[in-house]
Amino acid sequence: MVGIVFRDYRMHWKEGIQSVFKNGSWFIYLYLMIVPVNLFDYADKISEVMTYYGILFPIMIGLLLSRMYSNGINKTMFLCPLEKEERKRYLVSAYWLRVIVPTFLFILIGTVLVGTHNISMKSFLILVVSETMYFIASNLYLEAAYQKPDYEKKHNLSGYTFWQIVAQIFGLFFMVVCISFAGDLNVPFQSMNFAIIFFLLVVQFAITIKVVLGYWEKVMRIAIDYEMSLVGSGKEE
């Protein structure tokens, strides 16, 4: 199934990019600016700037993937001969692909950065855990819930958008805190700062658990159903 998803994503990447802009998800690109603006205040070495961009890049890719290919199936595919269970398997495979690809990229870049002594192993591990949780939460994105005001109420999804936004803001906040506390990510955290970071990591874990346990089944149930995922409750003709 992963092969099918990969092939579908390869064929639909242009439409995915278009939908990012169409649905107002262009805010992803602000990520490119937020941290560097702060960074240039104290970064005196180009390698440090590159380190931060190296960390930021997989996060951006992860968020971009979650918006390009939200949990949904296009109408043509709904018309194709697939059982609900097969559609669910497709969606679950697609979801994990969108989580694993940026996580793997993050690990790959992080390993190089650890190898070149640009970040410490401890910082790397903390960021891997945090970013994986970030990808897990943000990939439960359901486009219709953001686009239609009464969607949550109609589909028993109360609090869905709120928790999605919380998970995303917190993920970004965590990264900014890490960077601020560490200054240089290669310098070991001070014990007080590490305690705060550990606490924030626990909070992020709790948020991710809330998002996954609270909405996974509901999002999948909606996404495999044409009527709920694309139409909502209106009438087409």
Add this chain to the structure above:
Amino acid sequence: MLHLENVTKRFDSFQLSNITFDLPKGYIMGLIGQNGSGKTTLLHIIMGLYSVQTGTVTFNERNAHEQEKEVKNKIGFVLNEELFTKGISLEENARLYGNYYNSFDFEIFEHYCERFGLQMNRKLKHYSKGEKLKFQFAFALSHNPELLILDEPTESFDPEFREEFIQIVTEFVRDGEHSVLLATHLTEELDRIADYITFIHKGNLVFSLDKETMLDSYRMVSGENYKVNLLSKEQIIYKEKGTYATKALVKHGKYYHYDRELMVSRPTTSDIMYYIIKGDEKNGRNRF
């Protein structure tokens, strides 16, 4: 082949109520009705996109919603909207979506693309609306469907292709094993090719009859107004008073007799649809 039994579907502002009809193997059924009457909704139900509140949709003895994979494998669709992936070629689209079908035949697809004048390596987005529908039609025919569901495709076809389309559809049902459900409000085509007509109005089934029975059930009557008024009110579906004569659609039976001064003729499908809708608008109730 296709059987709908008391199908009801409710939306916030619309309801499709108790739709029942049968489409046997080897026949073409025309699905008629105004815009917004529920034709597309009904087709979406048959194709398994919408669930039903009550009733069942059965295709070759299989419940279309419970055994959707088997059923969808045997249904080809042409819908008057943007389907498939615009940014890739026709060939890539066919390979991408054809993969999901048990018996998608790429050679048949190639054959129809050539016949319809479509270049397989050209991206779908570069084609006009009519050509996109031709592509949908080629795709639909390429996985050996038993039933073709066509939702108002002909409006976007040029007159030349419309003829070819009619020819292909007629050929498709010739072996007696395949059927076509064609939703349209261009009823002239149905007068030529349909064996059955199902008429939906405001979400209600007006009738589902074989075409001959339908045409025999009504008569167009025209003549002087007072002569038309002599017909029983129950018989008149709707009458339209003109400058020189009054025209009316009336219910007809084998033993019905008409005044010799009235002109009586068989109505067309379009006449039946028009007068029934007008009658409903005037009377505010169904007098079908």
